[in-house]
Amino acid sequence: MKTNRRTFISSAVAGGLGAVSLPAWGATRQLSGSMPASLESRYDKLDEVLKKPVFRKELFASPVMLESIELLRDRNNFLVRVRSKEGAEGLAAGHGTQNSKSWPAFEGIRNRFMGKDLRNLDALIPGDSGKSGGIPFNAQVAVLEFAMLDMMGNLIKKPVGELIGKIVNPMISVYQGSRVVELRQLPPEESLEIVKKDLLESKAKAVKMRAGGGGILDGDNAPGRTEKLLKMARETFGDNMVLGCDGNGNYTRKGGIRIGKVLEEYNYQWWEEMVPFGQYDDLKHVKDNLKIPISTGESESHISTFRWLIANDACDIVQPDQLYFGGMIRSMKVARMAEAFGKTIVPHITQYGLGYLYMLHFISACPNAGKYQEFDLFSTRDANGNQIPIVYKSGDPITSYDGVLKVPTGSGLGIVIDPDYIKKHKVVNDW
Numbered sequence: 001m002k003t004n005r006r007t008f009i010s011s012a013v014a015g016g017l018g019a020v021s022l023p024a025w026g027a028t029r030q031l032s033g034s035m036p037a038s039l040e041s042r043y044d045k046l047d048e049v050l051k052k053p054v055f056r057k058e059l060f061a062s063p064v065m066l067e068s069i070e071l072l073r074d075r076n077n078f079l080v081r082v083r084s085k086e087g088a089e090g091l092a093a094g095h096g097t098q099n100s101k102s103w104p105a106f107e108g109i110r111n112r113f114m115g116k117d118l119r120n121l122d123a124l125i126p127g128d129s130g131k132s133g134g135i136p137f138n139a140q141v142a143v144l145e146f147a148m149l150d151m152m153g154n155l156i157k158k159p160v161g162e163l164i165g166k167i168v169n170p171m172i173s174v175y176q177g178s179r180v181v182e183l184r185q186l187p188p189e190e191s192l193e194i195v196k197k198d199l200l201e202s203k204a205k206a207v208k209m210r211a212g213g214g215g216i217l218d219g220d221n222a223p224g225r226t227e228k229l230l231k232m233a234r235e236t237f238g239d240n241m242v243l244g245c246d247g248n249g250n251y252t253r254k255g256g257i258r259i260g261k262v263l264e265e266y267n268y269q270w271w272e273e274m275v276p277f278g279q280y281d282d283l284k285h286v287k288d289n290l291k292i293p294i295s296t297g298e299s300e301s302h303i304s305t306f307r308w309l310i311a312n313d314a315c316d317i318v319q320p321d322q323l324y325f326g327g328m329i330r331s332m333k334v335a336r337m338a339e340a341f342g343k344t345i346v347p348h349i350t351q352y353g354l355g356y357l358y359m360l361h362f363i364s365a366c367p368n369a370g371k372y373q374e375f376d377l378f379s380t381r382d383a384n385g386n387q388i389p390i391v392y393k394s395g396d397p398i399t400s401y402d403g404v405l406k407v408p409t410g411s412g413l414g415i416v417i418d419p420d421y422i423k424k425h426k427v428v429n430d431w
Contacts, residue, residue, distance in 0.1 A: 080147040121152075146160075168369075202375060207243055270316075318344075321350060394409045
């Protein structure tokens with residue numbers, strides 16, 4: 001879809017006139033998966049799940065050869081643009097800080113895909129073998145994958161979600177997950193007032209609180225501050241508001257259990273990332289001693305780690321970040337493993353670039369998606385601090401319908417980025 005400045009502005013104006021009818025929300029999806037008794041049987045089942053292809057190759061009758069890959073740079077910000085021999089084009093924005101720090105790694109990743117038939121995208125996306133991997137590497141793989149999926153969707157006029165599954169969630173309820181600093185450092189009274197103002201924009205029916213003050217494990221800015229925040233949040237937002245809490249790795253196993261019991265007392269719905277990253281035995285210990293669902297996975301970069309977490313029943317909710325984890329195809333493998341054992345998926349989204357957009361397309365194709373997905377308002381700022389100007393191809397407004405977001409229905413990623421913004425980025429030739 002070629003767009004100049006005039007049509008971009010026209011689309012933005014028309015988009016403000018859109019309307020949508022919402023389905024009823026409230027029913028919890030019943031999952032069919034169950035945990036085999038033996039650990040060996042669990043791993044066998046997960047390995048069978050991992051063998052199944054994700055990318056829907058059958059949608060493409062003939063080869064789609066990737067002819068060009070361009071990394072576009074404007075100071076610290078990067079875009080990726082790809083073209084096929086048929087002339088189809090795809091464009092994606094990456095993670096602000098991760099892509100700006102590790103962009104030289106993109107050249108080697110690019111060479112892996114150049115001239116290849118993208119119908120074989122499953123095999124082309126890197127797995128866990130070798131010394132590659134890690135968040136900086138994965139962020140580069142992810143933005144290239146997003147651009148390729150955008151191109152493939154544009155080629156057959158289908159949204160990205162249909163390339164990695166069947167659309168089962170055209171509308172997605174969100175939880176408000178912003179205000180990390182304010183919730184951890186300001187007095188509860190002040191931080192909750194800020195959260196209330198954000199709710200006027202997001203209209204979300206679920207909110208994530210933050211526990212701990214950082215610095216030392218089990219520490220806080222003032223004695224009892226976190227407990228007060230959790231209690232006040234329930235009193236402030238009422239019994240009908242769904243509340244969850246993120247520990248951001250601030251607790252020992254004992255502290256995680258202690259705060260978890262406070263969350264259970266005030267009817268919170270999930271307890272997230274409470275122990276430091278990598279302490280998987282402690283995470284499982286916390287889960288085994290609480291009733292509240294345990295959520296984890298935002299910092300993971302390997303499929304094998306999620307395989308362990310799921311097989312060992314160390315969590316209830318998995319949350320790979322599409323950018324940190326290397327894209328939608330790898331994330332869908334995690335979602336399928338979780339579904340096999342009756343667990344839900346609620347991806348972590350980064351606060352840079354177009355994280356919420358990638359989440360929408362991914363979750364649209366996940367049958368085991370959690371009832372509420374993370375949302376940090378319509379934060380579309382790039383690595384230079386500038387807003388990424390986009391409109392939806394469908395003409396729908398970019399807004400929240402009473403706490404529900406509509407998945408873009410246009411081809412590919414379903415968006416048009418302002419051509420003037422793209423022109424500020426120059427092709428990287430000197431690696």
